[in-house]
Amino acid sequence: MSVLIIVFLTAVVALFSGVFEQGKFARYIGILGLIIALCVSFMPECAFFEQYRHMYEYTANTALFTKISIVTTLLLFFLGGFAFSNHRSHQSELYALMLFALCGGITLFGFQNLVTLFLGVEILSIPLYVMAGANKTDLRSNEASIKYFLMGAFATGFLLFGIAFIYGSTGSFDLYKIQDFGVSNPKDVMFILGVLLILCALAFKVALAPFHMWSPDVYYGAPSLITAFMASVVKISGFFALFRLMTIGFGGVTEEWINVFGVFLIITLLLANVMGLAQTNAKRMLAYSSVSHAGYIGLVFFGMTNLSTYNLAFYLFAYALSTVGVFMCLIYVEKLKRETSFGAFKGLAKSEPLLATVAAISMLSMAGVPLTAGFMGKFALFSQAMNSKHGVFLVLIAVLGSALSIAYYLRLIISMFFFKDSTFKSSEKVTLTYNIVAVFVIASIIILGVFPDLFARQFGL
Numbered sequence: 001m002s003v004l005i006i007v008f009l010t011a012v013v014a015l016f017s018g019v020f021e022q023g024k025f026a027r028y029i030g031i032l033g034l035i036i037a038l039c040v041s042f043m044p045e046c047a048f049f050e051q052y053r054h055m056y057e058y059t060a061n062t063a064l065f066t067k068i069s070i071v072t073t074l075l076l077f078f079l080g081g082f083a084f085s086n087h088r089s090h091q092s093e094l095y096a097l098m099l100f101a102l103c104g105g106i107t108l109f110g111f112q113n114l115v116t117l118f119l120g121v122e123i124l125s126i127p128l129y130v131m132a133g134a135n136k137t138d139l140r141s142n143e144a145s146i147k148y149f150l151m152g153a154f155a156t157g158f159l160l161f162g163i164a165f166i167y168g169s170t171g172s173f174d175l176y177k178i179q180d181f182g183v184s185n186p187k188d189v190m191f192i193l194g195v196l197l198i199l200c201a202l203a204f205k206v207a208l209a210p211f212h213m214w215s216p217d218v219y220y221g222a223p224s225l226i227t228a229f230m231a232s233v234v235k236i237s238g239f240f241a242l243f244r245l246m247t248i249g250f251g252g253v254t255e256e257w258i259n260v261f262g263v264f265l266i267i268t269l270l271l272a273n274v275m276g277l278a279q280t281n282a283k284r285m286l287a288y289s290s291v292s293h294a295g296y297i298g299l300v301f302f303g304m305t306n307l308s309t310y311n312l313a314f315y316l317f318a319y320a321l322s323t324v325g326v327f328m329c330l331i332y333v334e335k336l337k338r339e340t341s342f343g344a345f346k347g348l349a350k351s352e353p354l355l356a357t358v359a360a361i362s363m364l365s366m367a368g369v370p371l372t373a374g375f376m377g378k379f380a381l382f383s384q385a386m387n388s389k390h391g392v393f394l395v396l397i398a399v400l401g402s403a404l405s406i407a408y409y410l411r412l413i414i415s416m417f418f419f420k421d422s423t424f425k426s427s428e429k430v431t432l433t434y435n436i437v438a439v440f441v442i443a444s445i446i447i448l449g450v451f452p453d454l455f456a457r458q459f460g461l
Contacts (some may be wrong), residue, residue, distance in 0.1 A: 001049040001056060003066055004106045006037040011099030018092025026092035027080050030099055034074045041066050054174065055113050061309050062110035065240050068313065069105050072232045072320040073098065076225060078437050079328050082335065082430070084225065094134055097127035098229055105237030114163045114173040114249075117241060121159065121205065124237055125152050128230060132222040144221025151204065151214040159201035165194025175249040182252025192256050198245065199257055206238040208298065209268040212291045216275075219287035224334055227283065228327035231290045232320040239297055243312055246301065261301060262390060268295035269397050273404035282330060283340040285408050289366060292401055293319055296378060302394060303387035311384055314455055315377035318365060318448060322374060325362030325441040329355050329416075332430055348416040355430055356416040358438040363409035365445045368402050373448035378402065 010033025014026040045058040077095070084091050104124030111117045129152060133145025167173060169191040170181040185191060204211040219227045250257065272292035279285040297319075300312045329348070330340055332355055337344040349356035365374030382398060385391040448455055 001052065001058065002043075002046050003037045003041050003070075004103055006033060006040060007070075007099055007106060008103050010034065010037070011096045011103065014092055014099060015096035016092075018090070018096075024091065026095040027077055027084075030095045031074065031077050033099070034070055034077065038067060038070045038074070041070065053112065055116050056107070056110045057112045058110050061240075061313075064313055065109045065236060065316075066106050068317045068320065069102060069109075069233050069236050072236070072324065073102050073229070075324045075437055075440070076229055076232075078433050079228075079324075079331060080225060081433065082331065084223075090134070094131060094223075094226075097131050098226075101125075101127040101131075101229070102233060105233055108237045108241035109244075111241065111244070112175055114166065114175075114178075117245065118159060118163065120237075120241065121202075122156065124234065125156075125205075128152075128226075128234065131226045131229075132218055134223050134226065135221075138221070140221035141223070142221075144218040147214055147221075148218045155201045155204035155211070158197050158204070162194045162197030162199075162201060165190050165197065169194065175245070178249045179252050182250060184252075186253050186256065192253060195250050195253060195257050196260060199242075199261065202238065202242045202245070203264055206235055206242060206294050206297075207291050208264045208294045209271050209291060210264075212268070212272070212294075215291055216284050216287040219290065220281070220284050224283070224327055224331045224340075227287075228323055228331075231286070231327075232323040235290065235294070235297075236316045236320060239294075239312065239316060243300065243309070247304070247308075258301065259390075261298065262394060265295050265298045265394060266397055268292065268298070269401040273401040273408075276408045277404060279408065281341050282345065282412055283334075285412070286326060286330070289405065289408075290323075292405060293366070295401065296381060296398055299381045299385040299391075299394060299398060302385040302391050305384060305387075307380075308384060310456065311377070311380040314373075314448075314452065315381055317455065318373035318377040318445070321441050321444050321448075322362040322365045324437070325358045325445070326366075328434060328437060328441075329359035332434070342411055342415045345412060345415040346419040352430055354435055354438050358442050359416065360413045361442050361445055363413060365449070367406045367409050369406075371446065371449045373445045373452075376449055376452045 010030060014029045017026045017029060041063055080095065084094060101124050104120050104122070107116060107120030107123060111120055129145055129149040132148050133141050135141035166178060169188055170178050172178060182191065200211065207215040219230065222230065268291060272288045272295065276285050276288035276292065279288060297312065297315055300308055332352070333344050333348065334340050361372065365372035368375045368378040382395045385395050
């Protein structure tokens with residue numbers, strides 16, 4: 001909770017910098033606050049907050065996912081100076097809203113109670129509805145905002161209805177009491193209905209098909225930096241919340257929901273990758289890519305072992321790094337060309353080789369090519385899932401999806417590297433900050449791909 005309070009206070013200070021017409025400092029305030037929060041996340045929880053353990057528990061896993069989300073947000077803040085240069089009038093609000101959304105994410109990493117889960121989901125979601133519509137003069141951004149808000153409200157209804165069923169069955173919001181009830185009453189109809197409703201609501205948050213309909217339009221219409229935040233930090237928060245809820249709270253009735261979840265994964269992996277092939281716009285392609293990765297990550301629920309949490313954390317961190325790497329390239333191209341079609345990237349490698357390289361390595365990592373962090377993440381999840389009842393079939397579908405994804409990632413890589421004539425002016429160079437972030441992302445993806453044990457030390461493995 002110390003980290004949560006630091007991030008919240010940073011958001012408030014960043015917001016008020018705009019009130020006093022010092023919005024240009026909001027990014028630096030955010031970076032400073034996030035660095036302090038990251039340092040505090042390595043320390044044991046303050047004894048004062050022990051009294052709130054029944055609502056929010058700061059475990060080693062909570063600390064690890066908090067670190068991952070803070071590092072990802074920090075990288076996005078470094079990109080913000082260039083990305084938000086046309087939002088000078090309301091920069092402070094955007095940075096503050098990102099930090100408020102991060103507060104919701106941190107709440108989801110340690111929730112011990114369904115009320116805390118609901119608060120975390122809403123604190124995460126409401127700022128996103130606003131940020132999606134940040135380009136006020138762009139109709140696509142307006143559409144993204146209203147579509148996300150309406151669909152989000154619909155999903156919240158499912159979540160609350162499910163929580164009501166769970167409370168009606170168990171008489172408690174506490175995860176461990178709910179788990180005990182599930183173990184002793186695995187066939188309670190009201191309880192199972194509540195579990196399925198909550199599963200549908202959280203499937204919406206992580207964009208699992210068939211609850212993904214909002215994501216291509218929202219990702220496409222929102223400002224690119226906000227899209228990167230949704231595809232990385234929001235996915236990390238949503239998936240760990242889903243994992244925590246399903247393995248602790250609903251662990252006693254796994255047999256009742258695991259097959260439904262498996263159907264979601266099959267639809268997601270096939271639909272998202274086929275739709276990704278049909279796209280002519282890089283941003284929409286990355287939206288379907290994000291949906292497909294929700295399918296890969298979902299394999300963590302099959303063949304679960306003591307290493308499942310580690311496999312989930314590793315994959316999410318690898319995916320977040322890759323997302324930052326691709327989107328920093330997309331932000332640059334969108335800024336210069338005012339479009340994100342594949343054609344807009346032609347010849348980028350000639351004028352900005354480092355930017356094109358980080359995007360290419362990031363997409364190869366997303367596709368699961370060896371010697372990248374994404375390959376190690378997929379290998380761990382696929383290996384784990386193979387030990388489950390229907391795991392072999394699911395892994396075959398996932399491998400087929402990965403093969404299809406290589407095709408649409410290669411289209412963008414070919415566009416950047418294999419056109420002799422560059423459409424980019426040599427005078428339009430990226431900033432030093434972008435180059436530093438690019439080097440960090442490339443190094444992290446390759447080092448974690450070759451030496452995954454470096455990440456394992458966070459678990460004491």
